[in-house]
Amino acid sequence: GDSVTQMEGPVTLSEEAFLTINCTYTATGYPSLFWYVQYPGEGLQLLLKATKADDKGSNKGFEATYRKETTSFHLEKGSVQVSDSAVYFCALSAGSGGGADGLTFGKGTHLIIQP
Amino acid sequence: EPEVTQTPSHQVTQMGQEVILRCVPISNHLYFYWYRQILGQKVEFLVSFYNNEISEKSEIFDDQFSVERPDGSNFTLKIRSTKLEDSAMYFCASSGTASKRYEQYFGPGTRLTVT
Numbered sequence: 001g002d003s004v005t006q007m008e009g010p011v012t013l014s015e016e017a018f019l020t021i022n023c024t025y026t027a028t029g030y031p032s033l034f035w036y037v038q039y040p041g042e043g044l045q046l047l048l049k050a051t052k053a054d055d056k057g058s059n060k061g062f063e064a065t066y067r068k069e070t071t072s073f074h075l076e077k078g079s080v081q082v083s084d085s086a087v088y089f090c091a092l093s094a095g096s097g098g099g100a101d102g103l104t105f106g107k108g109t110h111l112i113i114q115p
Numbered sequence: 116e117p118e119v120t121q122t123p124s125h126q127v128t129q130m131g132q133e134v135i136l137r138c139v140p141i142s143n144h145l146y147f148y149w150y151r152q153i154l155g156q157k158v159e160f161l162v163s164f165y166n167n168e169i170s171e172k173s174e175i176f177d178d179q180f181s182v183e184r185p186d187g188s189n190f191t192l193k194i195r196s197t198k199l200e201d202s203a204m205y206f207c208a209s210s211g212t213a214s215k216r217y218e219q220y221f222g223p224g225t226r227l228t229v230t
Contacts, residue, residue, distance in 0.1 A: 043224050
Protein backbone atom coordinates (compact mmCIF):
# COMPACT_ATOMS: atom_id res chain seq x y z
CA GLY A 1 0.00 0.00 0.00
CA ASP A 2 0.89 3.66 -0.03
CA SER A 3 3.39 4.93 2.52
CA VAL A 4 5.31 8.04 3.51
CA THR A 5 8.68 8.05 5.24
CA GLN A 6 10.10 11.17 6.79
CA MET A 7 13.14 11.83 8.88
CA GLU A 8 12.87 11.20 12.57
CA GLY A 9 13.07 14.07 14.97
CA PRO A 10 13.44 16.09 16.94
CA VAL A 11 15.40 18.36 14.67
CA THR A 12 16.99 21.21 16.59
CA LEU A 13 18.34 24.26 14.76
CA SER A 14 19.41 27.76 15.59
CA GLU A 15 17.42 30.73 14.35
CA GLU A 16 18.28 31.71 10.75
CA ALA A 17 19.66 28.25 9.94
CA PHE A 18 18.76 26.42 6.74
CA LEU A 19 16.14 23.71 7.13
CA THR A 20 15.65 20.47 5.24
CA ILE A 21 13.18 17.81 6.31
CA ASN A 22 13.36 14.75 4.10
CA CYS A 23 10.28 12.96 2.84
CA THR A 24 10.03 10.01 0.47
CA TYR A 25 6.94 8.14 -0.60
CA THR A 26 5.70 4.91 -2.11
CA ALA A 27 2.50 5.00 -4.12
CA THR A 28 0.92 3.56 -7.19
CA GLY A 29 -0.14 6.03 -9.82
CA TYR A 30 0.42 9.75 -9.49
CA PRO A 31 -0.25 10.98 -5.98
CA SER A 32 -0.61 14.54 -4.79
CA LEU A 33 1.88 15.50 -2.08
CA PHE A 34 1.47 17.75 0.93
CA TRP A 35 3.20 19.20 3.93
CA TYR A 36 1.09 19.88 7.00
CA VAL A 37 2.22 21.69 10.15
CA GLN A 38 0.91 21.21 13.67
CA TYR A 39 1.63 23.91 16.23
CA PRO A 40 1.34 22.99 19.92
CA GLY A 41 -2.27 22.45 20.96
CA GLU A 42 -3.64 22.99 17.46
CA GLY A 43 -4.88 20.91 14.54
CA LEU A 44 -3.02 20.23 11.32
CA GLN A 45 -2.66 23.14 8.90
CA LEU A 46 -1.97 22.70 5.22
CA LEU A 47 1.41 24.30 4.57
CA LEU A 48 1.96 23.56 0.89
CA LYS A 49 1.09 21.12 -1.85
CA ALA A 50 2.17 19.79 -5.24
CA THR A 51 -0.08 17.80 -7.51
CA LYS A 52 2.25 16.64 -10.27
CA ALA A 53 5.90 15.88 -10.97
CA ASP A 54 8.28 18.87 -10.90
CA ASP A 55 5.67 21.10 -9.27
CA LYS A 56 7.06 23.28 -6.51
CA GLY A 57 4.80 24.11 -3.60
CA SER A 58 5.65 27.15 -1.50
CA ASN A 59 4.20 29.07 1.42
CA LYS A 60 5.55 31.25 4.26
CA GLY A 61 9.13 30.83 3.04
CA PHE A 62 8.87 27.03 2.93
CA GLU A 63 9.11 25.14 -0.33
CA ALA A 64 9.13 21.56 -1.58
CA THR A 65 9.52 20.11 -5.07
CA TYR A 66 7.73 16.96 -6.25
CA ARG A 67 10.51 14.69 -7.55
CA LYS A 68 9.03 11.65 -9.26
CA GLU A 69 12.40 10.14 -10.17
CA THR A 70 13.47 10.01 -6.53
CA THR A 71 9.91 9.73 -5.10
CA SER A 72 10.70 12.60 -2.78
CA PHE A 73 9.13 15.82 -1.50
CA HIS A 74 11.69 17.37 0.83
CA LEU A 75 10.70 20.47 2.80
CA GLU A 76 13.15 23.39 2.83
CA LYS A 77 13.38 26.86 4.28
CA GLY A 78 16.28 29.21 3.89
CA SER A 79 16.16 30.90 7.29
CA VAL A 80 14.06 29.47 10.11
CA GLN A 81 12.52 31.45 12.96
CA VAL A 82 11.60 30.47 16.51
CA SER A 83 7.94 30.64 15.43
CA ASP A 84 8.55 27.77 12.98
CA SER A 85 8.88 25.37 15.91
CA ALA A 86 6.18 22.75 15.33
CA VAL A 87 5.61 19.21 14.08
CA TYR A 88 5.74 18.84 10.30
CA PHE A 89 3.92 16.03 8.49
CA CYS A 90 4.49 14.88 4.94
CA ALA A 91 1.41 13.31 3.35
CA LEU A 92 0.10 11.96 0.08
CA SER A 93 -3.25 11.50 -1.57
CA ALA A 94 -3.38 8.66 -4.03
CA GLY A 95 -6.22 10.29 -5.92
CA SER A 96 -7.20 6.96 -7.36
CA GLY A 97 -10.82 7.84 -7.86
CA GLY A 98 -13.15 10.76 -8.11
CA GLY A 99 -14.18 10.48 -4.52
CA ALA A 100 -12.84 11.65 -1.21
CA ASP A 101 -9.43 10.03 -0.84
CA GLY A 102 -7.87 9.82 2.58
CA LEU A 103 -4.39 11.15 3.17
CA THR A 104 -1.50 8.87 4.08
CA PHE A 105 0.78 10.58 6.58
CA GLY A 106 4.38 10.19 7.64
CA LYS A 107 5.17 9.97 11.34
CA GLY A 108 5.91 13.66 11.68
CA THR A 109 9.12 15.55 12.41
CA HIS A 110 9.33 17.72 15.50
CA LEU A 111 11.26 20.89 14.68
CA ILE A 112 12.74 22.98 17.49
CA ILE A 113 14.26 26.35 16.70
CA GLN A 114 16.44 27.91 19.35
CA PRO A 115 17.01 31.68 19.52
CA GLU B 116 -11.35 32.79 7.95
CA PRO B 117 -13.65 29.76 7.91
CA GLU B 118 -12.47 26.82 9.97
CA VAL B 119 -13.42 23.32 10.99
CA THR B 120 -14.62 23.07 14.57
CA GLN B 121 -14.85 20.00 16.80
CA THR B 122 -16.58 19.28 20.08
CA PRO B 123 -15.80 18.32 22.74
CA SER B 124 -12.10 19.10 22.95
CA HIS B 125 -11.65 16.27 25.44
CA GLN B 126 -13.91 13.29 26.11
CA VAL B 127 -13.39 10.73 28.84
CA THR B 128 -15.45 7.56 28.69
CA GLN B 129 -15.49 4.10 30.19
CA MET B 130 -14.72 1.01 28.16
CA GLY B 131 -17.82 -0.37 26.46
CA GLN B 132 -19.62 2.97 26.33
CA GLU B 133 -20.75 4.67 23.15
CA VAL B 134 -19.28 8.03 22.21
CA ILE B 135 -20.18 10.55 19.56
CA LEU B 136 -17.60 13.02 18.36
CA ARG B 137 -18.92 16.09 16.61
CA CYS B 138 -17.53 18.23 13.84
CA VAL B 139 -18.76 21.25 11.93
CA PRO B 140 -16.94 21.33 8.57
CA ILE B 141 -16.36 24.48 6.56
CA SER B 142 -19.76 25.49 5.26
CA ASN B 143 -19.36 25.15 1.49
CA HIS B 144 -17.20 22.04 1.61
CA LEU B 145 -18.40 18.79 0.08
CA TYR B 146 -15.97 16.14 1.33
CA PHE B 147 -15.57 15.14 4.96
CA TYR B 148 -13.06 12.97 6.76
CA TRP B 149 -12.12 11.49 10.10
CA TYR B 150 -8.57 10.67 11.17
CA ARG B 151 -7.06 9.54 14.42
CA GLN B 152 -3.66 9.91 16.02
CA ILE B 153 -2.71 7.58 18.83
CA LEU B 154 -0.21 9.26 21.14
CA GLY B 155 3.26 9.16 19.63
CA GLN B 156 2.10 7.58 16.39
CA LYS B 157 1.23 8.81 12.93
CA VAL B 158 -2.05 10.35 11.85
CA GLU B 159 -4.22 7.57 10.38
CA PHE B 160 -7.12 7.88 7.97
CA LEU B 161 -10.40 6.39 9.15
CA VAL B 162 -13.14 7.32 6.70
CA SER B 163 -14.26 9.81 4.09
CA PHE B 164 -17.79 10.90 3.25
CA TYR B 165 -19.26 12.50 0.17
CA ASN B 166 -22.76 12.97 -1.16
CA ASN B 167 -24.26 11.49 2.00
CA GLU B 168 -22.39 8.24 1.87
CA ILE B 169 -19.05 6.74 2.80
CA SER B 170 -16.58 7.23 -0.02
CA GLU B 171 -13.59 5.37 1.37
CA LYS B 172 -12.69 3.69 4.64
CA SER B 173 -9.59 2.14 6.13
CA GLU B 174 -9.31 -1.23 7.84
CA ILE B 175 -9.41 0.58 11.18
CA PHE B 176 -12.98 1.67 10.46
CA ASP B 177 -14.74 -1.54 11.46
CA ASP B 178 -18.34 -2.20 12.50
CA GLN B 179 -17.78 -0.37 15.79
CA PHE B 180 -17.52 2.92 13.92
CA SER B 181 -20.15 4.87 12.02
CA VAL B 182 -20.43 8.34 10.54
CA GLU B 183 -23.39 10.56 9.88
CA ARG B 184 -24.22 13.98 8.57
CA PRO B 185 -27.51 14.41 10.39
CA ASP B 186 -28.49 17.97 9.54
CA GLY B 187 -26.41 19.39 6.69
CA SER B 188 -23.92 21.10 8.97
CA ASN B 189 -22.67 18.59 11.54
CA PHE B 190 -20.56 15.54 10.75
CA THR B 191 -20.34 12.94 13.50
CA LEU B 192 -18.22 9.91 14.31
CA LYS B 193 -19.80 7.32 16.58
CA ILE B 194 -17.88 4.58 18.33
CA ARG B 195 -20.41 2.01 19.46
CA SER B 196 -18.54 0.23 22.23
CA THR B 197 -15.24 1.86 23.09
CA LYS B 198 -12.08 -0.09 23.80
CA LEU B 199 -8.94 1.06 25.60
CA GLU B 200 -7.11 1.13 22.27
CA ASP B 201 -9.58 3.70 20.92
CA SER B 202 -7.88 6.30 23.11
CA ALA B 203 -6.46 8.82 20.64
CA MET B 204 -6.83 12.29 19.20
CA TYR B 205 -9.56 12.31 16.56
CA PHE B 206 -9.38 14.88 13.80
CA CYS B 207 -12.16 15.91 11.48
CA ALA B 208 -11.30 17.44 8.11
CA SER B 209 -13.17 18.82 5.12
CA SER B 210 -12.35 19.78 1.57
CA GLY B 211 -14.15 21.81 -1.05
CA THR B 212 -15.02 21.45 -4.70
CA ALA B 213 -13.93 18.49 -6.80
CA SER B 214 -10.87 20.27 -8.17
CA LYS B 215 -9.74 21.15 -4.63
CA ARG B 216 -10.81 18.02 -2.86
CA TYR B 217 -7.19 17.15 -2.07
CA GLU B 218 -6.79 20.30 0.07
CA GLN B 219 -8.08 19.09 3.38
CA TYR B 220 -8.62 21.49 6.28
CA PHE B 221 -8.41 20.01 9.74
CA GLY B 222 -10.14 20.80 13.00
CA PRO B 223 -8.29 21.10 16.33
CA GLY B 224 -9.18 17.55 17.33
CA THR B 225 -11.02 15.76 20.13
CA ARG B 226 -8.89 13.89 22.63
CA LEU B 227 -10.70 10.66 23.54
CA THR B 228 -9.61 8.87 26.68
CA VAL B 229 -11.09 5.44 27.34
CA THR B 230 -10.66 4.16 30.90
